[in-house]
Amino acid sequence: MAKVQRFVSHDFTLRIASVDATDVVAEMQKLHNAFPVAASGVGKAMVGALLLASQLKDKQQIGLLFRGSGSLKSIYAEADFEGNIRAYTPHPQFEPESYDGGLKLSEALGKGTLTVARHVPFQKQPFQGMVELVTGEIGDDIAHYLHQSHQIRSIVSLGIYLDQQGQVQKAGGFIIEVMPGVDEAMVDLLQKNSEKQKPSVSSVLRDGGTPEDLIRPFMEGIDFMQLEHEHEIKYFCPCSKERVAEALTILGEEDLQDMVNKNEEPEVTCQMCGKPYVFTMDEVVEIRDRVNKKPLH
Template sequence: MTNQQNGQSKERVHRFVSKDLTLRIAAVDATEVVRHMQELQNTYPLATIAVGRSMVGALLMAAQLKDDQQVGLLFKGSGALRSVYAEASYNGHVRGYTPTPHYHPESYENGLSLKEALGIGTLTVARHLPFQKAPFQGTVEMVSGEIGEDIAHYLHQSHQIRSLVSLGVYLDSDGKVAKAGGILIEVMPGVEEEIVDLVQKNYDTKKPNISKMLLEGATPADLVKPFLEGIEFEELEHEKYLEYFCPCTKDRVIRALETLGEEELQDMINKKEEVHVTCQVCGRPYDVTVPEVQQVKERIHKESLH
């Protein structure tokens, strides 16, 4: 099995910092993991763009956390895509999902813009820390539905961090992922305004196109250069390779069966129905036998007596 087939990538998020420590930067070529998501879920173009950008954004945010910490992004809107979820960890694990993978607009007059597809709604960001029962959550209104701008808005509203987020997912003529990646520049407290102005000027004048640069063979370090022209920076060590990873297990499937209740479980037992479940996020199949369904029912019954 190749790396690409099992969701592993030879790539990693590259982290950088300006020499004066006032800017921290993360950049990534996430083509392989986004391509793996598309293969698993057979996402159509707009769903691929939405989930892909969300996965890239989550990876860039997670790279600035600590070991075993993770971040989840949930976009919920009034548009036909309804919602998009992506989750990534500091260790390079990432996954993404939309309940509408086969959404197809009536026309592509607006190109692959997500603004109408996601519509008006909210972005909820959850930060999970090891040994913490409940994650820290923050919710903001979406400002554009284009993912990158919404992440930047969240960072400013919830953490008072000014940032520049540029995400790209490029599809070939068959609608398949050709390249995916992005860059996140965060401005630390105490930065001189001239530095901020210079980053903004670089962005406005050069208009770096992440997808186009990746197609032309750019590395993550190359993605950073046009944004930081005139600013000295260096790369930090971050040897965490990307992997499309889903924590689903058979135990979780069985726990989900417990929500059906005794009556429905008994009906399945009477009909001798095995349960066949496929994880929508990673495509992994699970089979629960009739005796296992019986055990679930007996356990629920015992608990109901206490």
């Protein structure tokens, strides 16, 4: 099973993570029946979330919400330190008028914002930061967020390779973060390496490359070592009937009563994993009664 590979320069001032996330991105595409543009956008957000989450601590989680003026409207990806990932866009079947010039994700997402939320156990509110989207290309926007919100310079490269039928064949990426106290000569070398012509993430993976192969050209002349990171990545959604029932209370007493009057047994599908939850009339009545009692507490 795939894992996020973590590395660090010998003086600990460069922090690196890279991953081949093909399996989980292909699983997302299948669950949501995502067409090429959505598969590419959501896939890149998933890879970015996995890379950022791998640098957190046990039980911590990160959520990336891209909101834009384009046809996709939004992309959300959520990952935790343990390698669990799930993601979503409200318009997975969006198709542009033509694919001339390739997949134009920046057009499909449009102008907008990236909100990053970091959840820490036992903390009621997540830490949140928001930045403007600079390009609508997921990797650039994550790098912009790291610089604006944490003063961390970084190289973020994400790639999705689709076959001619629009199916995900390869997905992965890497992030190199420059930590405070770094020797500027090392930054210059990193810069010089990144300016040379480098193969894209998707072509390296397509040619059988490993996560380490993705970062090696950037680290020429810089000593680095691998850190332990044992967690396998998997598409995981913690949804349950109880959580969905809780979400139904948001409808309010009036709408729930309307369902009872019409004898409607709602079927709610989880947006993240596509799992359907069917509620019987007795269960709808029970949820309505719970809403009715809430103001008394």
